[in-house]
Amino acid sequence: MQKDKIMILYNSKTGFTQTYAELLAAKLDCAALPLKDAPADLSQYDVVAFGSRLHAGMLDGWKKARKLLAQRSAKKLVLFATGAMPNEAEAQIQKVWEQNLTPEEQKTIPHFYLQAGLCYExxxxxxxxxxxxxxxxxxxxxxxxxxxxxxxxxxxxSYDISDPKYIEPVVTCLKQES
Ligand SMILES: Cc1cc2nc3c(=O)[nH]c(=O)nc-3n(C[C@H](O)[C@H](O)[C@H](O)COP(=O)(O)O)c2cc1C
Structure with missing residues (x-):
């Protein structure tokens, strides 16, 4: 796979999302950057992934990211959310996507939930x-x-239920989209 086909952007407060973003970047041989350091022009990438934590049911920073990614001409998007819920909490996770994405976005933007944990420290x-x-x-x-x-x-x-294996569906999707 060529470099610079994929860009991974993230928001992370306690490190779980950053770890997942960096695991994705290592696996896909691409860069992972905090959203605040996003390149001014994203049009060169086939696909841009944005990852953030869930925060009281909301994908933290998504409203801002949605605008920024459009302004910087990101083509295809993939989203991933990290949270304290186990991956098995399917109904709650589905509700989260309905709360955060428009019906159109739910259809057109691949989105993934990755269980992570809580870090009070x-x-x-x-x-x-x-x-x-x-x-x-x-x-x-x-x-x-x-x-x-x-x-x-x-x-x-605090607890940590994250695992590198959970990135696999995101890796497959990003490979397909790039
Ligand atoms: C105030 C607060 C609200 C949270 N709300 C949710 C939530 O609604 N659903 C969930 O699964 N996790 C929730 N979490 C857990 C975080 O999403 C989880 O710890 C996340 O992986 C943190 O990501 P980060 O380490 O990249 O900041 C919440 C955490 C805090 C502190």
Whole structure:
């Protein structure tokens, strides 16, 4: 495969998305850069991948990235989201895509979810407070489902459920698109 066919851009606060972006770049022999360092002209790339964390159900920075990628003439796009949910939480993940992408984007932009984890040590103060609030809100919830209980237990501490193997579908897709 030729170089410079693919560009990987990412936003990452605690490192999970950056790690996945760098694994993709190593596998595909291309660059991975933070979105803020995106080249001014993206038209030379066959495909641009954008990865970010999920943040209260939203793909963090996607609104800004969507604009920037269009302004800088990115051709084809591929998205990947990282989060604390396991890959098996298919219904919740589907809901996330419906919340973040227009129906047209859902059809035309390949999008992937990669399970990652939580890292309180690297989290900012606002994020830590938001997690504390989420845990508190869960204790207050009257009829808790098994999933609610699992979520409440899971977010008590940092955990890492990421794995390099999860990039494989993204790698295949980026190869096909480039
Ligand atoms: C305030 C806050 C809200 C979050 N909301 C979600 C969420 O809605 N769904 C999810 O799966 N993960 C959620 N997470 C977990 C992050 O998406 C996860 O840790 C992500 O991999 C972090 O990526 P980064 O290390 O690249 O910053 C949230 C984390 C924080 C701190």
């Amino acid at each position: 690297k989290m900012g103060g606002v994020d830590r407070a938001m997690m504390k609030f989420a845990a508190w809100a869960m204790t207050r919830k009257k009829s808790k489902t098994e999933e609610d209980e699992a979520f409440r237990n899971a977010i008590r501490q």
